[in-house]
Amino acid sequence: MPDELDVILELLNDSIRWLQGMGLDQWAKPWPDEAGRNARIARDLAAGRTWLVLDNTEVVGTITLDTTDNGIWPTHKCQEKAVYVRKVIIRRHYAGLGLGARLFDWAADVATHVHQARWIRIDVWTTNRRLHAYYRKLGFRYHDLADDPDYPSRALFERSTDKRCYEYQALLRPALPLAYPRCY
Numbered sequence: 001m002p003d004e005l006d007v008i009l010e011l012l013n014d015s016i017r018w019l020q021g022m023g024l025d026q027w028a029k030p031w032p033d034e035a036g037r038n039a040r041i042a043r044d045l046a047a048g049r050t051w052l053v054l055d056n057t058e059v060v061g062t063i064t065l066d067t068t069d070n071g072i073w074p075t076h077k078c079q080e081k082a083v084y085v086r087k088v089i090i091r092r093h094y095a096g097l098g099l100g101a102r103l104f105d106w107a108a109d110v111a112t113h114v115h116q117a118r119w120i121r122i123d124v125w126t127t128n129r130r131l132h133a134y135y136r137k138l139g140f141r142y143h144d145l146a147d148d149p150d151y152p153s154r155a156l157f158e159r160s161t162d163k164r165c166y167e168y169q170a171l172l173r174p175a176l177p178l179a180y181p182r183c184y
Contacts (some may be wrong), residue, residue: 004052005042007059011089018092019128026125031152041087050087053099061090063103067115072123072146073156082119082158083111101138108161118161123153132157139163 012027019026030037044050044064053061064086069078085107090099104120111117123146124131132142132155140157148154 004045004050005038007052008041008045008050008062008087008089009038011059011062011091012087014092015089024125024128024130026128026131026152029152044086053090053103055094059091060094061088061099061103063088063107065107065110067117069121070123072148072151072154073121074144074147077121077143077158080119081115081117082121083107083115083117085120085122088122100134104138104159108159108163112161119158120161121156121158123151124155124157125152126154 016027020028041050044066049066050062050064052059053063066084066086067082069082069084070086073084085104088100088103107120111120121143122135122140124135126145135157136142138159140159143156143158146154146156
Protein backbone atom coordinates (compact mmCIF):
# COMPACT_ATOMS: atom_id res chain seq x y z
CA MET A 1 0.00 0.00 0.00
CA PRO A 2 1.30 3.50 -0.78
CA ASP A 3 2.39 5.74 2.07
CA GLU A 4 -0.71 6.67 4.10
CA LEU A 5 0.25 10.34 4.33
CA ASP A 6 0.62 10.54 0.55
CA VAL A 7 -2.78 8.88 0.07
CA ILE A 8 -4.49 11.29 2.47
CA LEU A 9 -2.85 14.28 0.78
CA GLU A 10 -4.02 12.94 -2.59
CA LEU A 11 -7.61 12.64 -1.26
CA LEU A 12 -7.35 16.13 0.20
CA ASN A 13 -6.00 17.67 -3.02
CA ASP A 14 -8.71 15.97 -5.10
CA SER A 15 -11.32 17.38 -2.72
CA ILE A 16 -9.79 20.84 -2.89
CA ARG A 17 -9.97 20.82 -6.70
CA TRP A 18 -13.60 19.64 -6.58
CA LEU A 19 -14.53 22.30 -4.00
CA GLN A 20 -12.83 25.03 -6.05
CA GLY A 21 -14.80 23.86 -9.09
CA MET A 22 -17.95 24.60 -7.09
CA GLY A 23 -16.65 28.05 -6.17
CA LEU A 24 -15.83 27.12 -2.55
CA ASP A 25 -12.64 28.13 -0.77
CA GLN A 26 -12.59 25.24 1.72
CA TRP A 27 -9.07 23.93 2.35
CA ALA A 28 -7.71 26.13 -0.48
CA LYS A 29 -5.29 27.78 1.96
CA PRO A 30 -3.76 25.17 4.27
CA TRP A 31 -4.02 25.92 7.98
CA PRO A 32 -1.79 27.32 9.34
CA ASP A 33 0.35 26.61 6.27
CA GLU A 34 1.07 23.56 4.11
CA ALA A 35 3.94 22.27 6.24
CA GLY A 36 1.91 22.67 9.44
CA ARG A 37 -1.12 20.95 7.93
CA ASN A 38 0.96 18.03 6.64
CA ALA A 39 2.76 17.66 9.98
CA ARG A 40 -0.60 17.57 11.79
CA ILE A 41 -1.88 14.85 9.45
CA ALA A 42 1.35 12.87 9.94
CA ARG A 43 1.09 13.21 13.76
CA ASP A 44 -2.51 11.99 13.70
CA LEU A 45 -1.48 8.99 11.59
CA ALA A 46 1.45 8.17 13.88
CA ALA A 47 -0.78 8.45 16.96
CA GLY A 48 -3.39 6.07 15.53
CA ARG A 49 -6.10 8.74 15.37
CA THR A 50 -6.59 8.56 11.61
CA TRP A 51 -8.48 5.77 9.90
CA LEU A 52 -8.59 4.87 6.22
CA VAL A 53 -11.70 3.56 4.51
CA LEU A 54 -10.88 0.82 2.01
CA ASP A 55 -12.76 -0.79 -0.84
CA ASN A 56 -10.65 -3.89 -1.24
CA THR A 57 -7.23 -2.22 -1.56
CA GLU A 58 -8.37 1.23 -2.76
CA VAL A 59 -8.43 3.98 -0.15
CA VAL A 60 -11.80 5.66 -0.59
CA GLY A 61 -11.88 7.89 2.46
CA THR A 62 -10.39 8.96 5.73
CA ILE A 63 -11.50 10.19 9.14
CA THR A 64 -9.60 11.36 12.19
CA LEU A 65 -10.90 10.94 15.75
CA ASP A 66 -9.32 12.75 18.68
CA THR A 67 -10.33 13.02 22.32
CA THR A 68 -8.59 16.39 22.58
CA ASP A 69 -10.04 19.65 21.34
CA ASN A 70 -7.73 21.55 19.02
CA GLY A 71 -8.14 24.68 21.13
CA ILE A 72 -11.14 26.26 19.46
CA TRP A 73 -14.09 24.91 21.46
CA PRO A 74 -15.23 27.02 24.44
CA THR A 75 -13.68 25.90 27.72
CA HIS A 76 -17.03 25.07 29.31
CA LYS A 77 -17.84 22.67 26.44
CA CYS A 78 -14.50 20.89 26.85
CA GLN A 79 -15.54 19.80 30.33
CA GLU A 80 -17.92 17.27 28.70
CA LYS A 81 -16.42 14.08 27.27
CA ALA A 82 -16.35 14.31 23.49
CA VAL A 83 -14.59 12.91 20.47
CA TYR A 84 -13.48 15.52 17.96
CA VAL A 85 -13.82 14.48 14.33
CA ARG A 86 -11.45 15.94 11.74
CA LYS A 87 -10.48 15.53 8.10
CA VAL A 88 -13.44 13.52 6.85
CA ILE A 89 -12.76 13.03 3.17
CA ILE A 90 -14.48 10.67 0.71
CA ARG A 91 -13.03 10.01 -2.73
CA ARG A 92 -15.27 11.79 -5.24
CA HIS A 93 -16.36 8.70 -7.20
CA TYR A 94 -17.63 7.23 -3.89
CA ALA A 95 -19.63 10.36 -3.05
CA GLY A 96 -23.37 9.94 -2.66
CA LEU A 97 -23.17 6.41 -1.24
CA GLY A 98 -23.68 7.50 2.36
CA LEU A 99 -20.11 6.77 3.45
CA GLY A 100 -19.79 10.09 5.27
CA ALA A 101 -22.98 9.48 7.28
CA ARG A 102 -21.84 5.98 8.12
CA LEU A 103 -18.43 7.24 9.23
CA PHE A 104 -20.11 9.62 11.67
CA ASP A 105 -22.25 6.78 13.04
CA TRP A 106 -19.07 4.73 13.45
CA ALA A 107 -17.39 7.70 15.15
CA ALA A 108 -20.34 7.98 17.57
CA ASP A 109 -20.06 4.26 18.32
CA VAL A 110 -16.33 4.54 19.01
CA ALA A 111 -16.92 7.68 21.11
CA THR A 112 -19.46 5.80 23.23
CA HIS A 113 -17.79 2.41 23.61
CA VAL A 114 -14.11 3.30 23.63
CA HIS A 115 -14.08 6.78 25.17
CA GLN A 116 -17.38 6.90 27.09
CA ALA A 117 -18.04 10.23 25.39
CA ARG A 118 -21.45 11.80 25.06
CA TRP A 119 -20.67 13.96 22.03
CA ILE A 120 -18.98 13.91 18.67
CA ARG A 121 -17.89 17.36 17.59
CA ILE A 122 -16.54 18.89 14.44
CA ASP A 123 -15.34 22.32 13.42
CA VAL A 124 -16.61 23.09 9.94
CA TRP A 125 -15.30 25.43 7.28
CA THR A 126 -16.93 28.75 8.12
CA THR A 127 -18.00 29.78 4.61
CA ASN A 128 -19.22 26.38 3.32
CA ARG A 129 -22.96 26.69 4.05
CA ARG A 130 -23.74 23.56 2.02
CA LEU A 131 -21.54 21.60 4.40
CA HIS A 132 -23.31 23.16 7.38
CA ALA A 133 -26.64 21.94 5.95
CA TYR A 134 -25.17 18.45 5.45
CA TYR A 135 -24.12 18.23 9.10
CA ARG A 136 -27.55 19.39 10.25
CA LYS A 137 -29.09 16.67 8.10
CA LEU A 138 -26.87 14.14 9.92
CA GLY A 139 -28.24 15.29 13.27
CA PHE A 140 -25.51 17.73 14.24
CA ARG A 141 -26.50 20.88 16.07
CA TYR A 142 -24.79 24.17 15.35
CA HIS A 143 -23.16 25.36 18.55
CA ASP A 144 -21.43 28.65 17.82
CA LEU A 145 -18.54 30.28 16.00
CA ALA A 146 -15.09 29.77 17.47
CA ASP A 147 -13.49 32.93 18.83
CA ASP A 148 -10.37 32.90 16.63
CA PRO A 149 -11.28 35.10 13.62
CA ASP A 150 -8.30 33.79 11.62
CA TYR A 151 -9.22 30.11 11.97
CA PRO A 152 -11.00 28.98 8.78
CA SER A 153 -13.20 26.27 10.38
CA ARG A 154 -14.95 28.37 12.99
CA ALA A 155 -18.45 26.84 12.69
CA LEU A 156 -18.76 24.42 15.61
CA PHE A 157 -21.19 21.50 15.37
CA GLU A 158 -21.90 18.67 17.80
CA ARG A 159 -24.07 15.58 17.87
CA SER A 160 -25.07 13.39 20.76
CA THR A 161 -23.62 9.89 20.61
CA ASP A 162 -27.17 8.70 21.30
CA LYS A 163 -27.98 9.59 17.69
CA ARG A 164 -26.08 6.73 16.16
CA CYS A 165 -27.28 3.82 14.15
CA TYR A 166 -25.54 0.64 13.25
CA GLU A 167 -26.13 0.63 9.50
CA TYR A 168 -22.43 1.33 9.09
CA GLN A 169 -21.66 -2.24 10.16
CA ALA A 170 -23.01 -3.57 6.87
CA LEU A 171 -20.60 -1.38 4.95
CA LEU A 172 -17.65 -0.61 7.22
CA ARG A 173 -15.79 -3.63 8.50
CA PRO A 174 -12.52 -3.46 10.40
CA ALA A 175 -9.42 -4.92 8.83
CA LEU A 176 -8.50 -6.30 12.26
CA PRO A 177 -10.72 -7.49 15.10
CA LEU A 178 -12.47 -4.68 16.95
CA ALA A 179 -10.86 -3.46 20.14
CA TYR A 180 -14.27 -2.59 21.61
CA PRO A 181 -17.57 -4.46 21.96
CA ARG A 182 -19.87 -4.51 18.98
CA CYS A 183 -23.42 -3.41 19.61
CA TYR A 184 -26.32 -4.68 17.56
